[in-house]
Amino acid sequence: MPEQLIFAMEVILNGLMAGVLYALVALGFVLIYKASGIFNYAQGVMALFAAMTLVGIMNGQVPFAHVINATFGTHVYNFGWTVPALLAIILTMAVMVLLAWAVQRFVMRHLVGQEPIILFMATIGLAYFLEGVADLMWGSEIKTLNVGLPQGINLWIDETTFNFFDYGFFIDNLDIVATVIAALLVAALVAFSQYTKQGRAMRAVADDHQAALSVGISLNFIWIMVWSVAGFVALVAGIMWGTKSGVQFSLSLIALKALPVLMLGGFTSIPGAIVGGLIIGVGEKLFEFAIGPMVGGATENWFAYVLALIFLVFRPQGLFGEKIIERV
Amino acid sequence: MLDNAEGYVTEDGRKIGGVVMEMKNITLRFGGVVAIKDISFDIREGEIRAIIGPNGAGKSSMLNVISGFYVPQEGEVWFHGAKRPQMRPFEVAQQGIARTFQNIALFEGMSVLDNVMTGRLGYMKTNIFQQALWKGKAESEEVENREAVEKMIDFLEIQHIRKTPVSRLPYGLKKRVELARALAAEPKLLLLDEPMAGMNVEEKEDMSRFILDVNDEFGTTIALIEHDMGVVMDLSDRVVVMDYGKKIGDGTPDEVRNNQEVIDAYLGVSHD
Numbered sequence: 182m183p184e185q186l187i188f189a190m191e192v193i194l195n196g197l198m199a200g201v202l203y204a205l206v207a208l209g210f211v212l213i214y215k216a217s218g219i220f221n222y223a224q225g226v227m228a229l230f231a232a233m234t235l236v237g238i239m240n241g242q243v244p245f246a247h248v249i250n251a252t253f254g255t256h257v258y259n260f261g262w263t264v265p266a267l268l269a270i271i272l273t274m275a276v277m278v279l280l281a282w283a284v285q286r287f288v289m290r291h292l293v294g295q296e297p298i299i300l301f302m303a304t305i306g307l308a309y310f311l312e313g314v315a316d317l318m319w320g321s322e323i324k325t326l327n328v329g330l331p332q333g334i335n336l337w338i339d340e341t342t343f344n345f346f347d348y349g350f351f352i353d354n355l356d357i358v359a360t361v362i363a364a365l366l367v368a369a370l371v372a373f374s375q376y377t378k379q380g381r382a383m384r385a386v387a388d389d390h391q392a393a394l395s396v397g398i399s400l401n402f403i404w405i406m407v408w409s410v411a412g413f414v415a416l417v418a419g420i421m422w423g424t425k426s427g428v429q430f431s432l433s434l435i436a437l438k439a440l441p442v443l444m445l446g447g448f449t450s451i452p453g454a455i456v457g458g459l460i461i462g463v464g465e466k467l468f469e470f471a472i473g474p475m476v477g478g479a480t481e482n483w484f485a486y487v488l489a490l491i492f493l494v495f496r497p498q499g500l501f502g503e504k505i506i507e508r509v
Numbered sequence: 510m511l512d513n514a515e516g517y518v519t520e521d522g523r524k525i526g527g528v529v530m531e532m533k534n535i536t537l538r539f540g541g542v543v544a545i546k547d548i549s550f551d552i553r554e555g556e557i558r559a560i561i562g563p564n565g566a567g568k569s570s571m572l573n574v575i576s577g578f579y580v581p582q583e584g585e586v587w588f589h590g591a592k593r594p595q596m597r598p599f600e601v602a603q604q605g606i607a608r609t610f611q612n613i614a615l616f617e618g619m620s621v622l623d624n625v626m627t628g629r630l631g632y633m634k635t636n637i638f639q640q641a642l643w644k645g646k647a648e649s650e651e652v653e654n655r656e657a658v659e660k661m662i663d664f665l666e667i668q669h670i671r672k673t674p675v676s677r678l679p680y681g682l683k684k685r686v687e688l689a690r691a692l693a694a695e696p697k698l699l700l701l702d703e704p705m706a707g708m709n710v711e712e713k714e715d716m717s718r719f720i721l722d723v724n725d726e727f728g729t730t731i732a733l734i735e736h737d738m739g740v741v742m743d744l745s746d747r748v749v750v751m752d753y754g755k756k757i758g759d760g761t762p763d764e765v766r767n768n769q770e771v772i773d774a775y776l777g778v779s780h781d
Contacts, residue, residue: 369641377640378633385616385627392614395576396627396694397602 184348191350192470193463198356200462201363202421206435207442207454208370209414213407214448215374215387217289219300223308225436227280227412230315232419232428234276236326237319238269244318266328270416277412278405280311285405293390293400312433321430326423330358359421363455366417370410370451383407441489447502456500461485516553519746526554528590529698529730530575535584537570544570545581546754552698557724558732559741562751563774568734569611571751572702575732576608577601589697603631607696609687611703611734617676621686624675625661628693629654661689664726665719681712685719692723699723701733705740713737717744738775742766750774 206228213221221227237244241260250256264272288303331354339349374380385393386403393400422432438461446457465484473480492499516525530552537545545567552558560568573579575586577598586593588604596604607628616624632654633640639647662668665685670678675686684704691699704720705713717740723729735741741748742762750758750765752774758765765771 372641373637377637378630379637381623381627382630384619384623385630388616388618389614391578391610392616393627394578394598395602395608395610395614396690397599397631398627399597399599 187346187348189467189470191348192466194350194352195356196463196466197459198352198360198462199466200459201356201360202418202425202458203435203438203442203461204455204458205359205363205366205414205418205421207439207446207458208366208451209411209418210436210439210443211446211448211451211454212370212414213411215384215451217300217387217404217407218297219289219304220297220448221411222301222304222436223311224411224415224439225433226308226311226315227277227415228419228422228436229428229430229432230280230311230419231273231277231412231416232326232423232432233315233319233324235269235273235328235416235420236324236423236428238272239264239266239328240324242319247320248317270328270420273416274413277416278409281405281408281412284408285401289404289408290401308433312430323427323429326420326428328420328424330355330420330424332424355421355425362417362421366414367451367455370414373410374451379403379406438485441485443499444489445492445499447499450499450501453499453501461488464488516555519556523555523725523746525556525746528552529554529588530732531587532571532575533585533587535571535574535581535586537567537574537579537581543754545574545751547584548749548751548754548756549584550749550756550759552730552732553747554730555724555728556730556746557720557744558730559745559748560732560734560751561736561738561741561748565753566751567754568751569702572608572700572732572734575601575698576606576700602694605694605697606700607691607694607698608700609684609691609702609704611706613680613683613687615675615683615687615690618674620672620674621667621678621689622658622662622671624686625658625689625693626654628661628690629658631694632657657695658693661693664692664722665689681708681715684708684712684716688716688719688723692727692729695727696729699729699731701731703734703736705735705737713740720744 206225209224209227210221213219213224241262241264243249243257243260246258284307288307289300292300292303333354335352335354335357338352343349374383382393382398383403383406385396385398386400390400393403419428419432422435426432442454442457442461444457445460446453446455465481468484469478469480516527518524528551531549532551533549535545535548536543548571560571562568570579574581577596577600580595588606616627633650635645635647635650639645662671665688667682667685667689670682675683678686688701688704701720705716708716720731720733721744724731733745735744745762747760748758748762748765749756750768750771752770757770757774758768760768
């Protein structure tokens, strides 16, 4: 087998793995968009916030330490304990549910029935607010996150491919774990939204508020639930990205990568988010591999957006999005 | 007509029961505008009760008060012999009051079947994990609810569009799907907001037949708003007539038809 082809295969594999991570973030967007028609700009910051909270709880950090110390002249920074990863994840999830409640109570409830663009602006505000709160709570330094997920080269794949092609593929264990978790997450989300009463209610609320009320669905409850689920997805994405590249501000920027993913897959489709993520992941790696050297590299920074633009021209609703029908 | 606390018997021999819902001195204002002025009436078990009146009379507002979408400034709502505390619309629905809307509020993105199924949400008691995994009682519960839904779909003759997304349906069928969804909840009281608005004669006849059949077959208590006098008079057992937020008539269709104030309101007599 020609060497180039083998390289390309490795690139595609790595692209798929990266795509899974994009898809994870995109999923959070799709969920809220489907359930409330809001494009939640704060999704990326939520992932950052979740990751920071998780690290903070695991390390036994005192939340708002700087504020407390500045106000009372104390010097507390640490509780002096560490919390096991699983417990910390559960606690973080509790914080995310609390956040969902607060968002609903203090922001969304007052904007019921407003134009989507207003809701979108509200989430931009929320993003900046949450970013500030995260910094205040846990400090702004870069932290490492280790919840015990395996990392580093997968030796089995390395050996097997070496035996086949005389060339060992480099696949990160973390990427494999991320793929498995993403698959489980999607299965759970689909089961949730298609088969459960709450899922059905969620789809109903997304479709028509009045009608939902008339069949006995509490809008407040559903919205808190949706934001909690989005918080959960943010937590999973935060763990994956945080483990991979450290918990730092740039985590919230991966949210921007989710945008082209959504344009490709369609804002309303869970499978779309997955497929879109994979296409972008593979596309940008392959493009960098094939075309990158010719144009001086760094194509990964813009490839996704150009692809999304092309899609916007030819298929604005995305691959799996609901068809836009204009009735005259 | 024999009217007492126990109910009465209609002309066509149906037995009407006691009071299900009673509105007592309801007043509803929007800022300075009085939409409903001190109106009282009752709805009895098993009857078809109509609220009629010219445009802007406050009929829809009244229906919205009953279903909890509007909160009246004054007055009390009594349901099944107890004063109803202030409730939000979804809580009213959970109490067993289903409704349809004047401008149709369906879940456009879902199939007819899914739409009607949402009417059964209140009957699903198994928890989220059982449902997601299709374990335990979730399966039998789903089957039970599906049966109830299919019954309504059969009843309203919309089997052929069960799987069609609602957004593709013509107006008349949408109205019927909305009725099916409301009925799927097996309501104690069914509120219909202009069920025949915008329909042609044939569709109106169909809808009238369905309303009568629903009442006859399931004994459902129905309160409806309608514009078309002819239709109302044929359908209903008792009629409340509203004009400019006030009640100007209440009684059997015949009584109402001969009420001078009602005739004036409909034919237009200067109010001075």
